[in-house]
Amino acid sequence: MPKRIKKIVIVGGGTAGWLTAGLLAVRFNHADSDVSVTLVESPDVPIIGVGEGTWPSMRTTLQEIGVAESDFLRQCDASFKQGSKFVGWEKADDSFYYHPFSLPESYSEINLADHWQAHRDQVSFANAVGAQSLICEHGLAPKQITTPEYAFNLNYGYHLDAGKFAQFLAEHCTNKLGVIHVLANVNQVLADDNNCLTELKCDTGKTVVGDFFIDCTGFHAKLIEGHYRVDKTSLKQYLFNDSALAVQVPHPEKDSGIESCTLGTAMSCGWVWDIALPTRRGIGYVHSSDFIDEDQASAELYGYLQKAGCAPNQSDYAPRKISFSPNKRESFWVKNCVAIGLSAGFVEPLEASALVLVETAAKFLRDNMPAHQSGLEPIARRYNTMMHRHWADIVDFLKLHYVLTQRDNEYWTKHKAEETIPDSLSENLALWSVATPWHLDTPHIDALFPAASYQYVLYGMNHRTELDPNWLVPKQRRWADALFQKNIQRVRDLSSALPTNRELLEKVQQYGFQSI
Amino acid sequence: MSNFQLLSPELHKDLRVITEHSVELGDGVRAVQTFPFEFRSVQGHYPIFLQKDAETGQFQCMAMLGFEEGENLFLEAGRWTASYVPLMIKRQPFLIGFQSSAESAEKKPVVTIDMDNPRVSKESGEPLFLEHGGQSEFLQESISRLEYIHQAHEHANEFVAHLLELNLIEAFTLEITMEDGSSNQLHGFYTVNEEKVKELSGDQFATMNERGFLQPLFMMLASHSCVGSLVRLKGLKDKAA
Numbered sequence: 001m002p003k004r005i006k007k008i009v010i011v012g013g014g015t016a017g018w019l020t021a022g023l024l025a026v027r028f029n030h031a032d033s034d035v036s037v038t039l040v041e042s043p044d045v046p047i048i049g050v051g052e053g054t055w056p057s058m059r060t061t062l063q064e065i066g067v068a069e070s071d072f073l074r075q076c077d078a079s080f081k082q083g084s085k086f087v088g089w090e091k092a093d094d095s096f097y098y099h100p101f102s103l104p105e106s107y108s109e110i111n112l113a114d115h116w117q118a119h120r121d122q123v124s125f126a127n128a129v130g131a132q133s134l135i136c137e138h139g140l141a142p143k144q145i146t147t148p149e150y151a152f153n154l155n156y157g158y159h160l161d162a163g164k165f166a167q168f169l170a171e172h173c174t175n176k177l178g179v180i181h182v183l184a185n186v187n188q189v190l191a192d193d194n195n196c197l198t199e200l201k202c203d204t205g206k207t208v209v210g211d212f213f214i215d216c217t218g219f220h221a222k223l224i225e226g227h228y229r230v231d232k233t234s235l236k237q238y239l240f241n242d243s244a245l246a247v248q249v250p251h252p253e254k255d256s257g258i259e260s261c262t263l264g265t266a267m268s269c270g271w272v273w274d275i276a277l278p279t280r281r282g283i284g285y286v287h288s289s290d291f292i293d294e295d296q297a298s299a300e301l302y303g304y305l306q307k308a309g310c311a312p313n314q315s316d317y318a319p320r321k322i323s324f325s326p327n328k329r330e331s332f333w334v335k336n337c338v339a340i341g342l343s344a345g346f347v348e349p350l351e352a353s354a355l356v357l358v359e360t361a362a363k364f365l366r367d368n369m370p371a372h373q374s375g376l377e378p379i380a381r382r383y384n385t386m387m388h389r390h391w392a393d394i395v396d397f398l399k400l401h402y403v404l405t406q407r408d409n410e411y412w413t414k415h416k417a418e419e420t421i422p423d424s425l426s427e428n429l430a431l432w433s434v435a436t437p438w439h440l441d442t443p444h445i446d447a448l449f450p451a452a453s454y455q456y457v458l459y460g461m462n463h464r465t466e467l468d469p470n471w472l473v474p475k476q477r478r479w480a481d482a483l484f485q486k487n488i489q490r491v492r493d494l495s496s497a498l499p500t501n502r503e504l505l506e507k508v509q510q511y512g513f514q515s516i
Numbered sequence: 517m518s519n520f521q522l523l524s525p526e527l528h529k530d531l532r533v534i535t536e537h538s539v540e541l542g543d544g545v546r547a548v549q550t551f552p553f554e555f556r557s558v559q560g561h562y563p564i565f566l567q568k569d570a571e572t573g574q575f576q577c578m579a580m581l582g583f584e585e586g587e588n589l590f591l592e593a594g595r596w597t598a599s600y601v602p603l604m605i606k607r608q609p610f611l612i613g614f615q616s617s618a619e620s621a622e623k624k625p626v627v628t629i630d631m632d633n634p635r636v637s638k639e640s641g642e643p644l645f646l647e648h649g650g651q652s653e654f655l656q657e658s659i660s661r662l663e664y665i666h667q668a669h670e671h672a673n674e675f676v677a678h679l680l681e682l683n684l685i686e687a688f689t690l691e692i693t694m695e696d697g698s699s700n701q702l703h704g705f706y707t708v709n710e711e712k713v714k715e716l717s718g719d720q721f722a723t724m725n726e727r728g729f730l731q732p733l734f735m736m737l738a739s740h741s742c743v744g745s746l747v748r749l750k751g752l753k754d755k756a757a
Contacts, residue, residue: 145573511572516685516706 002372005211005336006035009200011186011223012216013041015162015355016341018169020214020362022065025177027366038180039173040200040208045220047166052275052282053081053262053352054157056101059150061359067172069149070512075168077277078160079505080143080260082136084351087265090461091406097124097460098136098261099351101155103452104129105483113436113455115480117467125459128484131491138495139257141504149513153494157352159262159275182208189227196336196373197223211373214365215339219346224329224339232327232345238395238420239326240291240411241270241348245301245319246284251276252309260501264350265304268292269411272304273349278505281310284319286348291411294321328391333380336373338365345391350401353394356448360390390448396425397449397457403429404461432458436465520611520628525645528629532641533609533654537596541634542608544586549604550579551668552675552732559739561590561598563746566676566685566706575676575685575706577736580746583692583700589749603665609633612662625666627659675729682720684708692743695751707740708733 008024010017021039028035062072072078083100090097104112112129119128126133132154135142142156173179184202191197200208215223224230236242251258263274270287285301292300298319305311328345332338340361346354364386368379399422402415414420421429428441437454458465499507521527537543547567550558555577558564562579569576579602581588590597596605609630614623629636642654651659679685686709690702713733716724724730 144570146568146570147573507572511574514568514573514575515680516687 002374003211004372005369007210008035008037008212008214008369009208009210010037010039010214010216011200012218012220012341012343013039013166013170013181014047014216014218014341015166015169016218016343016358017041017214017216018166018173019061019355019358020216020340020365021173021179022169022177023061023359023362023366024369025173025179026065029177036180037178038182038208038210039170040182040184040186040202042185043183044185045218047163047218052162052277053159053273053349053355055352055356055359056155056157057356057359058157061363063150065172066176068512068515070508072168073158073505073508074512076158076160076165077279078158078165079258079277080141080501081157081159081262082132082142082154082260083262085136085259085261085263086401086457086460087263089264089266089271089401089405089407092266097456098126098133099453099456099460100126100130100132100136100261101157102130102132103450104455105487107450107452110476110479110483111436111438112480112483113438113459113465114467114472115477116459116484117436117465118469119484120459123484126456128487131487131494134491135494135498136259136261139259139500139502140495140498141260141501142498143504144497144499145504145507145511145513147513148516153498156260159277161277182206184208186222189223191227191335194335195228197227211336212369213337215337215343216341218342219324221339221343223337224332224334224343228334228337230334230339231330232325233330235326235328235345235347235391235395238399238422239347240288240414240420241286242323242325243289243294243297244284244286244322244324244348245294245297246282246322247301247305247312247317247319248280248282249305249310249312250280255502258501258505262352266405266407267300267304268409269297270348271350272301274304274308278502278509281308283308283310284322286350288411289323328388331384332361332387333383335380336376338380338383344387347394347398350398351394351449353398353448357387357390357394360446360448361387386446389444392422392424393442393448396422396428397453399425400454400457401461404458404463428454432463432465434466436467518630519632520613520630522613522615523610523627523629523644525649525651529645530638531629531644532637532639533644533658534635534637534641535654536594537591537601537605538594539586539588539591543591543596543605544588546582546585546587547578547580548602550577550602551665551672552577552729552735553664553668553671554603555732555735555739557600558602559735559742561600561742561745562602562739563742564736564739565690567704568706575680577672577676580743583702583746583750589746589753603661603668607658607661607665609635610658610662612666625663627662671728674727675732678724678727678729679708679733682712682716684712686712690743692747694747694754696754708737710737713737 010021017039021037025037083098085096085098087096116125116128135154142154143152174181184204184206186200187203188201190199197213213223259276265272269292272285275282285297287297324346326347329339332344341358364383370379403421405412437451439451441451558579565578566575567578581590611628612625613628615626616623643652644655646652685706687706690705693699
């Protein structure tokens with residue numbers, strides 16, 4: 001008799017745990033369901049709170065679990081994120097480029113990267129193919145107060161307070177979606193003869209029985225490592241960063257503009273993230289301890305804060321240190337246990353891949369969870385294949401940001417050394433010196449980064465693709481030029497219609513978005 | 517722009533208010549806010565829809581007076597041609613303001629007057645105050661109208677919130693074929709979805725009835741037939757022009 005999966009148990013109550021709980025609970029939250037979702041959370045372990053930037057996928061996720069967007073924005077101190085702005089990556093100066101969330105105009109039909117090459121001295125790639133980069137540069141919001149919740153003029157995700165977000169999701173999941181919340185430390189993990197997990201013994205004396213377990217215990221990896229002893233694969237030969245120094249500072253002025261992009265500014269041995277929420281900025285220096293010591297990194301970060309006009313007094317300046325080893329699990333799913341979030345792996349937060357991986361993982365479970373334990377093995381194999389592919393894509397795409405630099409100190413030069421570049425990326429880079437990235441370079445339908453993302457970074461970093469103009473089809477070239485013209489008008493129209501990011505966030509506080 | 521002052525017998529002793537209706541007097545508007553309290557009177561003349569306020573994104577009930585920006589089809593030779601003039605037109609140039617006092621934290625409603633409103637005059641129109649002190653009948657009526665609007669406003673907000681809660685509001689595009697055969701699409705309109713109204717339970721209808729929402733809901737739906745009258749009015753005006 002195959003064993004039905006009826007009790008799903010999530011261990012860990014950070015954003016990974018609660019997002020997973022929410023997405024699964026919605027799936028099983030109907031009158032005829034006999035499946036329960038339980039989340040066991042330690043009252044003693046604080047959440048790491050990484051992941052303060054999301055992808056646009058988070059709009060769909062929140063909508064799917066039945067959250068009102070205005071409630072989320074208000075309670076999680078959230079703001080709109082329209083992409084990333086990279087400063088000083090090509091050269092050690094103030095030059096910058098955008099990786100906006102919106103795809104280039106008519107992206108499914110025409111490759112504008114081909115046709116932009118002829119205009120590359122006049123206009124940046126992002127500014128030519130879409131409106132979003134200039135809208136961000138003007139400090140404007142991605143929508144109006146009359147736009148319904150989750151709808152947009154320009155695609156967006158969020159910046160948020162990770163601690164408040166976990167709290168918000170916890171309340172929503174327990175009050176609205178019927179997730180059972182157990183506050184306890186797990187002392188012992190028990191498994192059956194087949195090494196499938198069966199129950200958790202808690203310090204409160206309580207036993208939590210389950211048919212399927214999800215390890216969201218962060219770096220502790222209580223199930224995947226603690227029980228199953230699955231090793232990690234280091235990614236440090238590609239991505240050297242292993243430390244971060246983080247601070248939270250107030251805005252320079254009460255009414256300072258709120259950037260609707262994550263600012264990523266290159267430093268001597270890494271880069272600084274700068275995330276603006278309505279009430280504060282979260283700023284941190286991600287670096288490699290092999291190249292710079294903590295004191296030097298701390299001084300460099302202080303220099304950034306001074307330049308940004310939001311440095312605290314030296315005596316109050318005490319950045320929080322976070323150490324990590326860039327790695328992923330050798331397997332993410334074993335038997336009836338899957339690791340989601342930091343327990344599955346972690347690399348530097350460039351391009352904010354942490355939360356989107358959680359969403360991807362949870363949605364896979366929601367859509368593919370077999371009803372019986374006997375169906376687990378093939379699903380686990382597919383899941384592991386998919387996740388390894390996503391991790392390989394993440395490594396390639398993050399690495400791309402480094403390999404085109406002209407910065408010439410040891411840290412940056414080493415990033416360009418052949419042995420530190422994945423073969424898959426080297427092969428693509430060779431291709432992209434004579435062809436622009438296009439759909440077949442990212443052949444999977446569920447690829448995290450579309451070819452457009454590669455285009456934004458490559459041409460933002462001023463990469464030369466040698467295209468013979470005669471290679472292009474004249475009819476397509478005329479179409480492309482018309483789209484470039486149309487975009488200029490669109491920027492004008494949007495600039496006059498959109499409020500500033502701060503104005504819109506204040507209106508959300510006061511009035512909120514309508515559901516239609 | 518507007519310049520509201522707290523109405524006072526000392527400051528505004530000599531003021532009068534012109535009661536005619538014209539574009540020059542500020543009545544050239546395509547639509548005006550309306551309230552469920554007055555739907556019964558409004559629905560026979562003007563189509564009632566919901567629209568979002570551009571500043572706040574909040575839904576408001578609007579009575580439609582024309583099709584184009586600034587077009588009010590109910591103005592003619594200083595007169596309002598329909599027998600019922602919407603409250604928010606009639607209240608001009610007065611508005612309720614809110615003043616906090618030393619005694620209580622609660623803000624008290626007060627009568628204010630927009631000194632930049634073209635209706636405000638020293639030469640012609642209805643006097644506000646009597647020669648030997650005291651309010652004129654016109655002013656007394658205006659003040660009680662403001663009080664009524666104040667209540668109507670709160671009731672309207674509850675009405676809209678209730679419709680939203682029941683998921684009854686839907687966006688639609690108003691497609692108009694004019695008498696000259698030209699057609700126009702007007703966007704940004706919302707109304708009540710009749711199919712969803714039919715699906716409401718008896719209890720839900722009873723609640724709406726108790727709260728005074730049921731009658732205006734149907735008044736609003738009935739008012740949509742006035743779009744045809746507006747088209748005819750426009751046809752007549754265009755021919756005359």
